[in-house]
Amino acid sequence: MDKVEEFEELRPLLFSIAYRILGSVSEAEDAVQETWLRFEASSTRPVSVRAFLSAVVTRISIDVLRSARVRREAYVGPWFPEPLLADPYEDPARSAELADSVSMAALLLLERLSPLERAVFVLREVFDFGFPDVAAAVGRSEAACRQLAVRARRHMDEGRPRFEADRKERDELASRFFDALREGDVVGLRDLLAADVSLVGDGGGKAPQLARTVFGADNVARLLAAVFPRLARIGVVLEPREVNGQPGAILRDRDGGVLNALALDVLDGQVRAVRSVVNPDKLGHVGPVADAWAVSREVKATRRSVR
Numbered sequence: 001m002d003k004v005e006e007f008e009e010l011r012p013l014l015f016s017i018a019y020r021i022l023g024s025v026s027e028a029e030d031a032v033q034e035t036w037l038r039f040e041a042s043s044t045r046p047v048s049v050r051a052f053l054s055a056v057v058t059r060i061s062i063d064v065l066r067s068a069r070v071r072r073e074a075y076v077g078p079w080f081p082e083p084l085l086a087d088p089y090e091d092p093a094r095s096a097e098l099a100d101s102v103s104m105a106a107l108l109l110l111e112r113l114s115p116l117e118r119a120v121f122v123l124r125e126v127f128d129f130g131f132p133d134v135a136a137a138v139g140r141s142e143a144a145c146r147q148l149a150v151r152a153r154r155h156m157d158e159g160r161p162r163f164e165a166d167r168k169e170r171d172e173l174a175s176r177f178f179d180a181l182r183e184g185d186v187v188g189l190r191d192l193l194a195a196d197v198s199l200v201g202d203g204g205g206k207a208p209q210l211a212r213t214v215f216g217a218d219n220v221a222r223l224l225a226a227v228f229p230r231l232a233r234i235g236v237v238l239e240p241r242e243v244n245g246q247p248g249a250i251l252r253d254r255d256g257g258v259l260n261a262l263a264l265d266v267l268d269g270q271v272r273a274v275r276s277v278v279n280p281d282k283l284g285h286v287g288p289v290a291d292a293w294a295v296s297r298e299v300k301a302t303r304r305s306v307r
Contacts, residue, residue: 006049007036012088013050013127014057016102020122021061021115022068023081023107025285031060054129055137058119062138065115072111076205078213080275081107082282083243083261085250096167099245101126104263104275105161107244112159113152120145121152163246164266173266174247178240184229189221194270199223204279207292220274230299250286257290258283 001009014035018028035057046052072079087102100106101122110118119138123129124145134149135142164170173192180188199220203209214220228238235254242248243263251260261283265273280289 003040007039007053010050010053012090014053016087016089016098017054017122017127018057018061019084019087020102020107020110020126021058021119022065023111024068024282025082025084027064027068028061029285031057031064034060048133051129051133051136054123054127054133058123058137059139062115062119065118069115076203077209078200078202079111079204080104080200080202080277080282081244083248083263083277083286084245085241085243085286087245096165098126100161100163102245103161103163103265104244104246105265105273106156109156109159109161112155116140117148117152117155120148121156124149125153125156161265162267164268169269170247170266173269173271174240174264177247177264177271178238178249181224181228182232182238184225186221186225189225190217192271193217193220194267194272197271197273199274199276201276202279202282203292204281206280207278208296209278210276224274230302231295233302234295234298236295252287253290253295255290257288258286259290259292259295261286 011032014032015028018031019025022028022031035053038056039053081104084102087098089098091098110121113121116138120134123134123137124131129137131142131145135145138145140148164173177189177192180192195217196215197217197220199210199214201210214223231251236259237252237254239250239252240247241250243261246263247266248261248263250258251262253259259278261277263275263277264271277283278292280292283289
């Protein structure tokens with residue numbers, strides 16, 4: 001097997017490691033590409049290509065994350081990871097665990113960790129790398145990595161997200177939720193929402209977004225039921241998709257441009273959180289991005305004409 005074949009075989013794993021460390025599809029893809037360039041330029045063959053490439057992409061991702069954290073401190077409004085529609089790394093025996101680790105909720109928890117803690121947690125807890133390989137990847141001793149892993153695990157356990165274990169029940173609830181959303185059914189939505197549900201939007205100051213987080217089943221149901229029928233009237237289509245391993249949807253304008261990505265947290269037969277990503281900088285990998293400001297103006301114009 002030549003270098004290209006070896007690399008392509010491991011590309012899904014490398015992307016999945018980088019995405020969990022960075023929370024960005026575009027930055028993860030760049031990290032994987034840089035890993036390839038370094039691998040291609042190397043003159044010696046490593047004992048384990050998997051360990052070598054995983055270490056390289058981890059180091060690159062740590063460096064990128066350190067600079068990204070400074071930018072995120074100045075981010076306008078809530079920051080969410082770039083939505084991921086499909087995780088390329090497949091392990092049927094651990095599919096549910098891997099899906100949970102890439103959820104919006106889990107990635108937001110990872111934001112609390114230092115770059116080193118985050119990398120160690122991803123390699124050890126998510127992808128089950130041995131401590132010798134983890135230590136080689138982050139440039140620390142095995143003892144130090146064990147300490148980093150303990151700290152990271154403790155932080156993650158304090159707020160570890162829980163999701164509906166039965167995938168069929170979860171997906172059926174999400175289907176009812178989106179049906180009620182399309183119909184503007186306040187009662188139907190309210191029945192599916194947890195009492196303390198939250199609705200949060202990430203526009204980054206570059207698209208229309210919620211002024212603040214909306215809490216409570218009644219408030220969230222009324223807002224969603226008011227907004228989505230107006231969008232439908234101007235040709236916006238809601239396309240149910242799995243987003244970050246959980247139920248979600250992509251909203252597209254009448255020309256197919258991407259307006260929004262919605263991700264749901266579902267547990268115990270209720271929607272616990274609704275996260276909306278409308279920042280156009282985070283949607284380009286999903287498809288051509290729509291002009292959210294133009295759509296917002298059209299919705300307002302439609303409201304005036306109805307009156």
